[in-house]
Amino acid sequence: xxxxxxxxxxxxxxxxxxxxxxxxxxxxxxxxxxxxxxxxxxxxxxxxxxxxxxxxxxxxxxxxxxxxxxxxxxxxxxxxxxxxxxxxxxxxxxxxxxxxxxxxxxxxxxxxxxxxxxxxxxxxxxxxxxxxxxxxxxxxxxxxxxxxxxxxxxxxxxxxxxxxxxxxxxxxxxxxxxxxxxxxxxxxxxxxxxxxxxxxxxxxxxxxxxxxxxxxxxxxxxxxxxxxxxxxxxxxxxxxxxx
Amino acid sequence: xxxxxxxxxxxxxxxxxxxxxxxxxxxxxxxxxxxxxxxxxxxxxxxxxxxxxxxxxxxxxxxxxxxxxxxxxxxxxxxxxxxxxxxxxxxxxxxxxxxxxxxxxxxxxxxxxxxxxxxxxxxxxxxxxxxxxxxxxxxxxxxxxxxxxxxxxxxxxxxxxxxxxxxxxxxxxxxxxxxxxxxxxxxxxxxxxxxxxxxxxxxxxxxxxxxxxxxxxxxxxxxxxxxxxxxxxxxxxxxxxxxxxxxx
Numbered sequence: 001x002x003x004x005x006x007x008x009x010x011x012x013x014x015x016x017x018x019x020x021x022x023x024x025x026x027x028x029x030x031x032x033x034x035x036x037x038x039x040x041x042x043x044x045x046x047x048x049x050x051x052x053x054x055x056x057x058x059x060x061x062x063x064x065x066x067x068x069x070x071x072x073x074x075x076x077x078x079x080x081x082x083x084x085x086x087x088x089x090x091x092x093x094x095x096x097x098x099x100x101x102x103x104x105x106x107x108x109x110x111x112x113x114x115x116x117x118x119x120x121x122x123x124x125x126x127x128x129x130x131x132x133x134x135x136x137x138x139x140x141x142x143x144x145x146x147x148x149x150x151x152x153x154x155x156x157x158x159x160x161x162x163x164x165x166x167x168x169x170x171x172x173x174x175x176x177x178x179x180x181x182x183x184x185x186x187x188x189x190x191x192x193x194x195x196x197x198x199x200x201x202x203x204x205x206x207x208x209x210x211x212x213x214x215x216x217x218x219x220x221x222x223x224x225x226x227x228x229x230x231x232x233x234x235x236x237x238x239x240x241x242x243x
Numbered sequence: 244x245x246x247x248x249x250x251x252x253x254x255x256x257x258x259x260x261x262x263x264x265x266x267x268x269x270x271x272x273x274x275x276x277x278x279x280x281x282x283x284x285x286x287x288x289x290x291x292x293x294x295x296x297x298x299x300x301x302x303x304x305x306x307x308x309x310x311x312x313x314x315x316x317x318x319x320x321x322x323x324x325x326x327x328x329x330x331x332x333x334x335x336x337x338x339x340x341x342x343x344x345x346x347x348x349x350x351x352x353x354x355x356x357x358x359x360x361x362x363x364x365x366x367x368x369x370x371x372x373x374x375x376x377x378x379x380x381x382x383x384x385x386x387x388x389x390x391x392x393x394x395x396x397x398x399x400x401x402x403x404x405x406x407x408x409x410x411x412x413x414x415x416x417x418x419x420x421x422x423x424x425x426x427x428x429x430x431x432x433x434x435x436x437x438x439x440x441x442x443x444x445x446x447x448x449x450x451x452x453x454x455x456x457x458x459x460x461x462x463x464x465x466x467x468x469x470x471x472x473x474x475x476x477x478x479x480x481x482x483x484x485x486x487x488x489x490x491x
Contacts (some may be wrong), residue, residue, distance in 0.1 A: 020406075020409075022404070022406075023254035023408060023412075026413065027412075030413065033416070034419070037420065037435070038420075038423070041431050041433040041436070042429060042431060043430055043432070045430060051386060061429060065429060069423075076415060076416070076419060077412070080411055080412050081408075083260075084407065084408040088408070160358060163269060164269055164270075165325070165411075166269075166270060166322070166325050167269050167273055169407060169414075169415065170273060170317065170318065170321060171420065172415065173415050174277075174284070174313075174314075174317075177279075177313075177419065177422055180424060181428075182285065182306070183287060183291070185292070186291050187295075189290040189293050189336065191291045191292040192287075
């Protein structure tokens with residue numbers, strides 16, 4: 001991998017983003033709208049929440065759902081950004097490789113953009129969420145959102161390389177809903193074991209621990225980083241095969 | 244132009260749009276395979292929830308009901324969005340060649356409606372596999388209404404934000420909020436939820452599946468929503484068509 005190539009690719013991608021103010025505005029407004037609306041209308045009913053260690057805590061429904069929706073919102077934005085980034089730059093990336101950029105450098109540059117989108121979305125979502133909830137470990141809570149955003153951004157990028165845009169958006173919406181909102185929902189009492197191996201598990205587990213226990217849970221963090229590595233390798237392989 | 248020739252031209256345009264959609268095998272697979280997958284995945288995922296007091300049905304059934312509504316609606320919404328964005332330049336040229344704006348809009352809407360009816364059919368078929376539906380015709384009507392509403396919403400967003408990334412982001416966030424609100428997992432009872440696009444079709448569909456009843460208030464509300472979205476989509480489409488596909 002050539003770092004000068006990575007920097008050039010990253011700079012070009014960021015300039016493209018900066019040239020589309022509507023997109024930048026949407027990246028801020030939509031997550032804020034989602035969390036703001038739900039924070040406003042969710043009931044304060046107390047519910048029991050199952051944590052990963054088997055213990056359960058009681059909290060208001062609005063707190064539980066805002067904890068779940070924060071990484072989920074990041075994942076949604078990340079996945080859409082990843083999907084369209086790979087789709088829109090596919091031809092240009094192919095030409096970059098012809099001019100001497102390695103597939104790894106191109107993917108690293110695109111990944112850099114996705115990480116920066118993840119940081120921006122995390123700043124917005126965590127900023128809005130903390131006006132309504134107070135996580136015991138704020139940094140770990142923010143890390144959970146970045147993790148969710150980056151894992152799903154890579155999955156979106158993979159989808160962008162393998163299926164078309166229409167199919168990709170469809171998969172993104174239902175993938176995030178089924179994985180994060182249904183299978184990782186802490187109100188569920190009989191979650192299948194398979195759910196632990198899904199990409200939504202590490203960020204949600206990390207967010208719940210940060211919110212209700214006040215810890216940075218190392219096990220889900222390690223699993224999440226492992227997932228980033230695996231999906232990153234798959235996306236690079238898909239890119240190398242498709243160009 | 245004589246009425247017969249105009250009708251022939253409209254039919255030709257509509258069939259061309261449909262052929263364009265069906266020519267891509269992945270889109271046909273989406274239409275046929277994804278609704279059953281989504282319905283079943285929602286059902287299986289919701290089965291892990293306890294039967295909470297505020298849920299209208301058993302969790303697995305509730306999940307399949309939600310899955311059917313969203314599978315039908317979101318597919319139509321995406322087709323509406325992508326079709327309008329892809330057709331901006333072609334429609335501009337067709338208008339210059341003498342096609343009326345209403346005719347062009349009706350042609351795009353026709354494709355979305357056909358896809359909506361098909362998506363509603365596959366979603367209902369997937370639900371029937373696992374759930375006894377009390378009133379299948381009313382259930383199909385509710386799914387078609389849901390798909391029609393999202394199809395129009397997709398068209399409206401596609402005209403207002405004629406870029407796939409931005410349009411998809413808005414549509415996905417709208418659908419996601421709708422999905423969370425209608426999931427029955429949060430016991431939300433705020434008047435704001437009556438304004439979400441799927442509030443009425445979801446209520447009609449749930450009642451049609453579980454007890455076979457159809458509330459006239461929900462039908463009226465859903466059709467009124469459809470009419471308002473249709474007029475808004477036509478108005479925005481007409482304005483943008485004279486300005487190179489952009490609103491300002």
